[in-house]
Amino acid sequence: MRTSSGHFARTALLAVALISLIGAPARADGEARLLAPSGTLRVGIYPGSPTSMVTDAAGKPHGLAYDLGGELAKRLGVPIDYVRFQRVADIVTAIHDGQVDFTVTNATPARANDVSFTQPVLAIELGFLVPANSPIGKVEDIDKPGVKIGVTKGSTSERTLPTKFKNATIVPVESVKLAVAMFGRGEIDLYATNKPTLFEMSDQMQGAKILDGNWGAEHMAIAIPKGREDALPLLNRFVSEEQSSGALDKIQQQAGLRGTTKAQ
Secondary structure (H helix, E strand, C coil): CHHHHHHHHHHHHHHHHHHHHHHHHHHHHHHHHHHCCCCCEEEEECECECCCEEECCCCCEECHHHHHHHHHHHHHCCCEEEEECCCHHHHHHHHHCCCCCEEEEECCHHHHCCEEEEEEEEEEEEEEEECCCCCCCCHHHCCCCCCEEEEECCCHHHHHHHHHCCCCEEEEECCHHHHHHHHHCCCCCEEEEEHHHHHHHHHCCCCCEECCCCCCEEEEEEEEECCCHHHHHHHHHHHHHHHHHCHHHHHHHHHCCCCEECCC
């Protein structure tokens, strides 16, 4: 009887071990199929913002969406494909259409109609950038006839600012890169977006400054296509681990991400 019991115990332990060995990859494979059904994690990025992708002096890309996408692909054990767009609104559309699997963007109620969001990754102040020698020195100077506020086409700024400023003119711009050139031609007097992007722009504009204060905050979160909500618990754990381990701080430093606060 002792021999039979011992044999049964060893058999049971072996079965548990095999289930453990088989179950973990099966779960990982299931998560990969859900988040990257093509076999590759397609990450939507747009150049010019450290919340998405910027390039350092050595030509190496960094950014919140860029690096978090890379970390998630490693966890899933799948290759990554960075899909470039001109602006974030185009990425949201591509996720809605199932052409992109992942990005990081401002989790607005309007966008939540088109994509599914995780818990917030971090919060970012919204502000205004003015060029050197601008007569606009504070927010109270903005809402006047003839003042032209540049905003990224399809952005939260484009939807929100018309309700805040009744006299100034809102000028939609195709991309941040084009906005810098528009300052030089006098086509816009200031630019409104999140402060990390404004800092990137100011680095290219000698004497430019970001006005004190803010006009709100963006709550950056991971966005995935609708219908993949079963993956949200995994992604929320991923976000929490990136925050608590210090990995998120490192990503921000490498991307030169300025003007952020901790997610609430």
